[in-house]
Amino acid sequence: MPTTYRPYMPEQGLLLPMSLSEWLPEDHLAYFISDAVDALDLEAFHIRYEGDGRRRQPFDPRMMVKVLIYGYATGVFSSRKMARKLHEDVAFRMLSANNYPAHRTIREFRQLHLDEFSALFVQVVKLAREAGLVSLGRVGGDGTKIKANASKHKAMSYGRMQEEEARLKREIAGLLKHAEDQDRADEEHEGPDDPNGGVPAELKRRADRLKVIEQAKARIEERARQADKADGRFVDEEGVTRALCGRRVKRPYGEAEPKAQDNFTDPDSRIMIVSGAFEQCYNAQAAVDEDSRLIVAADLGNQVSDCASLVPMVDQVECNTEARPYIVLADTGYASEAGFLGLESRGIDACVALGGEDKQRAVGPDKPATHRMLKRLSTPEGRAHYRRRKVIPEPVFGWIKQVLGFRSFSLRGMAKVSAEWRLMCAAMNLRRMHRLTWAPG
Numbered sequence: 001m002p003t004t005y006r007p008y009m010p011e012q013g014l015l016l017p018m019s020l021s022e023w024l025p026e027d028h029l030a031y032f033i034s035d036a037v038d039a040l041d042l043e044a045f046h047i048r049y050e051g052d053g054r055r056r057q058p059f060d061p062r063m064m065v066k067v068l069i070y071g072y073a074t075g076v077f078s079s080r081k082m083a084r085k086l087h088e089d090v091a092f093r094m095l096s097a098n099n100y101p102a103h104r105t106i107r108e109f110r111q112l113h114l115d116e117f118s119a120l121f122v123q124v125v126k127l128a129r130e131a132g133l134v135s136l137g138r139v140g141g142d143g144t145k146i147k148a149n150a151s152k153h154k155a156m157s158y159g160r161m162q163e164e165e166a167r168l169k170r171e172i173a174g175l176l177k178h179a180e181d182q183d184r185a186d187e188e189h190e191g192p193d194d195p196n197g198g199v200p201a202e203l204k205r206r207a208d209r210l211k212v213i214e215q216a217k218a219r220i221e222e223r224a225r226q227a228d229k230a231d232g233r234f235v236d237e238e239g240v241t242r243a244l245c246g247r248r249v250k251r252p253y254g255e256a257e258p259k260a261q262d263n264f265t266d267p268d269s270r271i272m273i274v275s276g277a278f279e280q281c282y283n284a285q286a287a288v289d290e291d292s293r294l295i296v297a298a299d300l301g302n303q304v305s306d307c308a309s310l311v312p313m314v315d316q317v318e319c320n321t322e323a324r325p326y327i328v329l330a331d332t333g334y335a336s337e338a339g340f341l342g343l344e345s346r347g348i349d350a351c352v353a354l355g356g357e358d359k360q361r362a363v364g365p366d367k368p369a370t371h372r373m374l375k376r377l378s379t380p381e382g383r384a385h386y387r388r389r390k391v392i393p394e395p396v397f398g399w400i401k402q403v404l405g406f407r408s409f410s411l412r413g414m415a416k417v418s419a420e421w422r423l424m425c426a427a428m429n430l431r432r433m434h435r436l437t438w439a440p441g
Contacts (some may be wrong), residue, residue: 030070030091032434037066040123044116059101064109066095072427075404079107112409114419118256121298121422125320128294136286138290138385139325140392141297141313141334143306144401147408148269148280148417155280157259158220161213168210175203190278216262225254268414270302282409284421287313287328294432295396296321298425300418306333310352311342323425327351329389340369341407351377351386373383400428 045061070091071082084384085092101109110117128134132347191246228241233253235241240289241253252258262281263269272281283304287297297316299309312332322439328343335352343350354374376382400406406424409417 006110017217020094020097022134023090024319027188028091028175029073029434032437033070033073033430034066034095034314035060036127036272036433037069038428039109040120044119048112052310059099059105059109059191061109061113063096063099064101064106067101068106068110068117068423069427069430072406072424073404073431077406077407077410078409079110080105090136106228109413110420110423111416113418114411117423117426118419121426121429122320124426124433126293126322128429128433129323131319131433132294132323133292134289134294135291136289136296136317136321136323137326138392139252139287139317139328140290140389141285141287141294141310141330142327142389142393142397143283143285143309143333145272145279145281146284146399146406146421147274147276148263148266148282148419149409149412150263150265152263152271152278152280154265155261155263156213156216157258158217158256158262161217161220162258163260163349165210165217168206170211172203172206172210174204179203180319189313216264216267217256219267220260220262221254224260225255228253233283235313238295264410268302268417270304272304278350282414282417282421285309285313285397286393287317287424288396290388291397292432292436293392294429295425298422300421302414306330307336307339310336310339311346314346314348314350327385328367329386329392331389335370335373337367337370340373342367344372351382351389352375353386353389384431396428398425399428404428 010298021031032439042061042065042240049058067082067086071085072377073079074091076082076085080103082092082103083106084098086096087093125134129136227345233241233243233249241249241251244250256283261271266280269282271278272283273279274281275424283301283306285297285299285301285306287293288294291294297318297320299313301309310328314325314328325348328348330350330352332353332355335354340352350373354370354377377386409420410419411417
């Protein structure tokens with residue numbers, strides 16, 4: 001008896017058009033993101049398109065927001081890949097309702113609405129709080145280094161900049177002299193009129209390079225001045241740079257260290273260690289609720305150290321959730337006397353390590369808040385709290401970097417990269433909220 005197959009007729013047309021709600025399983029992430037975005041306030045996205053009616057019809061911001069968030073929630077971060085997915089992926093087609101914005105349109109929409117996407121992250125946190133998904137018991141804070149959209153080979157140290165600046169100035173002077181001699185010789189011999197002689201192009205190339213280096217030097221010097229100001233250094237009447245305590249400092253005020261670097265592609269990024277290698281990076285911060293594994297605060301900086309982020313992240317948790325965490329957990333990178341005093345003034349309990357498990361940081365008598373933290377960590381209750389730290393924020397970073405593949409930013413500059421990080425965190429939260437909402441039982 002011959003085998004009978006199920007009907008397969010790809011050329012057969014449909015008598016009636018299919019509904020978008022029939023394209024995917026009813027519990028699909030795309031439907032959840034569509035419903036969640038519809039529940040958010042997108043008025044800020046619409047304001048930009050208010051006009052007198054003569055504007056070309058733009059794509060609906062609701063659709064663009066859904067496509068971008070779903071892209072980040074499923075590991076598609078490139079605008080070109082999103083544009084292709086709109087043709088090839090059923091979930092993307094459902095969210096776009098058969099609209100097909102070009103990759104330039106997607107890219108420009110993301111860049112134009114960076115502030116709105118940052119605010120959208122806060123709305124998602126509040127939505128999760130209202131849904132009862134955020135308990136705000138233990139909150140774990142941590143940072144992770146994410147590569148910038150720039151190559152470390154496009155960075156140069158301050159000392160090397162000084163050498164290149166001197167070399168370029170010598171070469172420009174030599175080319176100018178050569179051009180003058182050539183012009184003089186042409187006038188004397190009435191040779192062919194060749195005013196360029198290949199020299200102006202060389203001059204322009206070197207002059208442009210010199211301008212870029214001078215701008216990078218100015219940025220490094222400004223950072224050095226700001227660092228000296230923050231450290232309380234000053235110049236006395238004799239022109240000697242002194243520390244806050246009055247001790248003489250060898251390096252003149254505002255003068256950069258020879259090893260200080262600046263990147264020509266993304267000047268806001270910094271050299272950091274990632275998996276044992278030096279890369280141009282940003283330091284992405286996240287505070288995570290223990291029970292839900294939802295990100296309740298997100299920030300980004302370009303400092304290798306995390307210690308300055310402790311109090312601002314806790315303040316952001318309170319602002320985003322309108323509630324106070326039961327206890328804050330953080331590793332030794334966040335330990336500082338100023339941070340501990342800031343938490344105490346806010347009445348917030350915390351367990352922040354003062355060193356590795358086998359080696360505690362030495363605490364001087366002039367750090368009373370650090371002594372109190374050490375005493376708390378030495379109690380059984382403090383140790384029990386701190387043991388939970390690793391399992392709160394680190395799995396979230398694992399999902400973002402390993403599962404979704406978000407290991408580098410697409411944008412450049414501190415403000416843009418910070419907004420992209422919050423967009424990533426909002427998408428990660430919605431993905432997690434979908435799992436919590438549709439969990440069996």
